[in-house]
Amino acid sequence: MGKKLAKATRFETFGSELLDYLCPLLGAGYGALYRSGGQDGQLIVIGSYGCEGRHVDQAAAPGALVAQCARSGQPIALDALPADYYRIASGLGDAPPTTALLWPLPGIDGVAGVLELASFRRLNEVEQELMTQVTQLVGLALDNLANAARTRELLEETQAQAEELQASEEALRVQQEELRAINEALEAKNRALDEQGNRLRASEEELRIQAEELRTTNESLSEKSRALNEFNERLLQFQSEIENKNRELEAASRYKSEFLANMSHELRTPLNSLLILAKDLADNREANLSAEQVESARIIFESGHNLLRLINDILDLSKIEAGRMDVQWEDVDLANVTAAIERQFRPLARERGLDLCVEIEPAAPPTLYSDGAKLQQILTNLVGNALKFTHAGSVTLRVERAEADLLPAAAEPADWVAIHVVDTGIGIEADKLARLFQAFEQGDGTTSRRYGGTGLGLSISRGLARILRGDIRVRSTPGQGSSFILVLPRDASTIAIDRAAAPAAHATATATAAAAPQTEAVTQDPHPPAAPVAARARAAMPPDDRERLAPEDVRILIIEDDPAFARILADMVRRKNYRALIAGDGESGLELAAQYRPNGILLDVNLPGMDGWAVMERLKAQPLTAQIPVHFITAADEADRGLALGAVGFVTKPATREAIEAALGRVLKAAAPRRPQRILVIDDDDGARLAVCRLLRQPGVEVTEARSVADALQALREQPHDCVVLDLMLPDASGFDFLDRAAELRALPPVVVHSARELTREESLRLREYTDSIVIKGAQSPSRLLDEVSLFLHAVQRPAAIATPATPQPADLAGRRVLLVDDDMRNVFALSRTLKAQGITVIAAQDGRKALAQLEQHPDVDWVLMDVMMPEMDGYEATRLIRSQQRWAQLPIIALTAKAMKGDREKCLEAGASDYLSKPIDVDKLLSMMRAWARPR
Structure with missing residues (x-):
């Protein structure tokens, strides 16, 4: 056994073999061997006996009994161990030991370790003597093992260092070889540098000579550079002058366009009265005019119409030049457009003895994504010119796919269409082609010219073509005829505008919304200059019939600021035995509408103060006036907006x-x-049909049901209907068949297609022959369906929007309260005195913050008169804060401002004001406005 222990080279091997020998020899059931050398004085287990599956401390702490034995260097014996101290187990059972023994293991420099045994009996004297000798030997053996381990570590470290040293020597050898090669290369380079130095010294003389020559050249260049700088300065000054001139020209062009637009609009007002009166005289209803007088009136009427055409051309030209021409993009059927042109000019061509031909080549696309109205206007100008300048032969309108030589670079002919207007007329001289499209340019501009006209048609046509992302080309031979070619893309949305080719069209053609603020001033109902408006507002309006009204009279309210035209309208109303009520501004019109409940209203848009659009919105917002029919008669060319209102x-x-x-x-x-x-609902699904009928059935509306095409056609034969709600999937035929057959019976009423079927493009185009209203069944379809039907039937309304009888408006304003917010006490005094004379209680506040405080104290006020320009908190902010509280969301707020600048009204309304009035305050207008906004008591 001693030989075997002597061969052990590892602590664990030594510990296991020692305990495997001693424990059976001494009859111990448990044994553990610890060695010194752990951190913080801990003893490390290097062997154990009888501890399989049981816990043995791998490191004994300094306070433990094992550590105490090592520290004291004395054996420790424990007898009469408790039952739960430790149990020695075997395959047959387990029992606690009766004694535990711990021996320190002395080494050369101190205790080398501790041996711990546990047994069921105490050791006898021989065994104790044996353990005394064994512990000395084991201690020395542990020291030898520790020394051997340290020796191995040093040997391994030495071997590693030797290997590193060998690697370093190899690397050094390689570096030496590289350095030797580098030195050889450097020696070669030095030799080459010496040779180059010799050559450089030879070149220095040459360079010195060249430097002298360069100095002379530089002096000459300096003189030229100074002259060039002076020229550049003059050029920059000239460019600056050109830029200033361009800005002046742009401003002059803009002012000219705005002037033309405003004057064109302003001319319509007197021209309106002139045409109506001239036509009335020419008709000679009372037969009291001579034939010569009737002819004179007819000449005045025709001359007025010619003047109107000129005004319209000037207005179109000004819109194009100012970039304010609106574009309505849509799918345009070319066959429909050419058919309309043919119907328009066929009588004129027949009268002049000319052939008018319309040709559409099979390769031409059937539709364009463009603006149909502007396309028709261009073709009307081109065909009209062709007929005017052609005395014999023909005029041909031909639609075909565009040729490559007519298109921009890299454009695909398949994506473009060319519309040719070819005539056999007089042709155009080559020197006149370049300026043919300039405004007021005519083919024959001499004093003896044969052909009339202003020379605006072609300029307008090219401007419109460029707005539509296209252009107009011209080819002509004098004496043989001309060909004007309108080139347009099939889909204008895919074509970028050429800014250089169409500067005026750019702002509009990209999107009219980008120019909306400027466009309103021209395209919506442009207000004329302030002086004419003020003059019309001050002019006395003609007397009306309010003093002679009887309950049974039919009364028409005329809201028109032009006294002459108002008188004409009143006379025409009276000729029909109706009564006329006249208002010269929007506020008065609203007051008369609420007071007299007219049978109808004729409304102008261009009114002083509140314009016609605002009047219309207020009429429809008040239950007392919402059902009164309103008809616009105005210079504003915005029918869609008026009908939408x-x-x-x-x-x-x-x-x-x-x-x-x-x-x-x-x-x-x-x-x-x-x-x-009557509404006819056609659907074979009983549940869906019943739901639609319940949705549409309202007072004054009858709903007829049909579940098949045959039933629907029979219903249409029996009585007329005002609207049809159609499902496309029916048992006996399709909805398309119904539309075709119903159109043969009588004029087909408006149709709303209500179907769950997804439509193909061809089916959508086929339906467009009958309707544009298509509602796909789904979660939102009931609301959409009701909206679409409501466009055709004024009686069909949303249940929540049905007007209920309202409390009559007060005859006066006595007993009400108004909060007057103004920082100028003179205004507060004057307005308070006027309002108090009406029986109104006035509460004053000097700024926005005090106004909010007054509202807290007096929440029952009926109006707020809010000045805009105030210190600390202005009227805009105060209005927003009032509107932010739900209890004041419906409180009427009338904004008062002394600026009266463009956009003030919109800014006030955006902040939350109910209405707007500029200073100096017209008291009658203010009281009228307060009556209009007075809430029922």
Whole structure:
């Protein structure tokens, strides 16, 4: 056994073999061997006996009994161990030992370790003597093992260092070889440098000579550079002058366009009265004019119409030049456009003995994504010019796919269409082609010219073509005829605008919304200069019939600021035995509408103060006036906007007598009691049909049901209907078949397609022949369906929006309260005195913060008159803070301002004001406005 222990080289091997020998020899059931050398004086277990599956401290702490034995160097014996101290287990059972023994293991420099045994008996004297000798030997053996371990570590470290040294020597050898090679290369380079130095010394003399020559050249260049700098300075000054001139020209062009637009609009007002009166005289209703006088009136009427055409051309040109021409992008059917042109000019061509031909090549696209109205205007100008300058032969309108030589670079011919207008007329001289499209340029501009015209048509046409992302080309041979070619993209949305080719069109064609603020001033109902407005506002309006009204009288309210035209409208109303009420501004019109409840209203847009759009919105917002039919008669060319607001019609000034009589007829027809309106609902799904019928059934509306095409056609034969709600999937035929067959019976009423079926492009185009209203069944379809039907039937309204009888408006303003917010005490005093005379209680505040405090103290005020310009908190901020509280969300707030600048009204309304009035305050207008906004008590 001693030989075996002597061969052990590892602590663990030594410990295991020692305990495996001693424990059986001494009858111990447990044994553990610890060695010194752990951190913080701990003893490390290097062997154990009888401890399989049991815990043995791998490191004994300094306070433990094992550590105490090592520290004291004395054996420790424990007898009569408790039952839970430790249990010695075997396959047959386990039991606690009766004694535990710990021996220190002396080494050369101190205790080398501790041996711990546990047994069921105490050791006898021989065994104790044996352990005394064994512990000495084991201690020395542990020291030897520790020394051997340290020796091995040093040997391994030495070997590692030897290997590193060998690697370093190899690296050094390689570096020496590299340095030797580098030295050889450097020696070669030195030799080469010596040779180069010799050559450089030879070149220095040459360079010195060249430097002398360069000095002379530099002096010459310096003189030239100074002269060039002086020239550049003059050039920059010239460029600056050109830029200033360009800005002046742009400003002059803009001012000219705005002037033309405003003057074109302003001319319409007197021209409106002139045309109506001239037509009335020419008709000679009372037969009291001579034939010569009738002819004179007719000449005045025709001359006025010619003047109107010129004004329209000037207005179009000014819109194009100013970049304010609106574009309505849509799918345009070319066959429909060319058919309309043919219908328009066929009688004129026949009268002049010319052939008018329309050709559409098969390769041409059937539709364009463009603006149909502007496309038709361009072709009208081109075909009209061709007929005017052609005396014999023909005029041909041909649609084909564009040729490559007509297109911009890199454009695909398949993506473009060319519309040719070819004539066999007089042709155009080559020297006139370059300026043909300039404004007021004519083919024959001499004093003896044969052909009339202003020379605006081609300029307008090219401007419109460029707005539509295209252009107009011209080819002509004098004496043989001309060909004007309109080139347009199939889909204008994919074409970028050429800023250089169409500077005026750019702002509009990209998106009219970008120029909306400027466009309003021209395209919506441009306000004329301040002086004419003020003059019309001050002019005395003609007397009306309010003093002679009887309950049974039909009364028409005329809201028009032009006294002459108001008198004409009143006379036409009286000729029909109706009564006329006249208001010269929007506020007065609202007051008369609420007081007299007219049968209809004729409304102008261009009114002083509140414009016609605002009047229309207020009329429709008040339950007392919401159902009164309103017809616009105005110079503003915005029929879509007027109809969208709920007008029954729209006539653009100058208006003919027939147009005004037709407007009166539409108003009275809308106001007259009508039969219940009928809706035909066609759907084979009983549940869906019942749901739609319940949705649409309202007072004054009859709903007829049909579950098949045959039932629907029979319903249409029995009685007329005002609207049809159609499902496309029916049991006996499709919805398309129904539309085709129903159109043969009688005029088809408006149709709303209500179907769950997804439509193909061809099916959508086929439906467009009958309707643009298509509602796909889904979660939002009931609301959409009701909206679409409501466009056709004024009686169909949302249940929540049905007007209920309202409390009549007060006859006066006595007993109400107003909060007057103004920092100028003179204004507060003057307005308070006026309002108190009406029986109104006035509460004053000097700024926005005090106004909010007054509202807290007096929450029952009926109005707030809010000055805009105030210290600390202005009227805009105060209005926003008032509106931010739900309890004051409906409180009428009338903004008062002394600026009266463009956009003030919109800014006040955006902040939350109910209405707007500029200073100096017109008391009558203010009281009228307060009456209009007075809430029921």
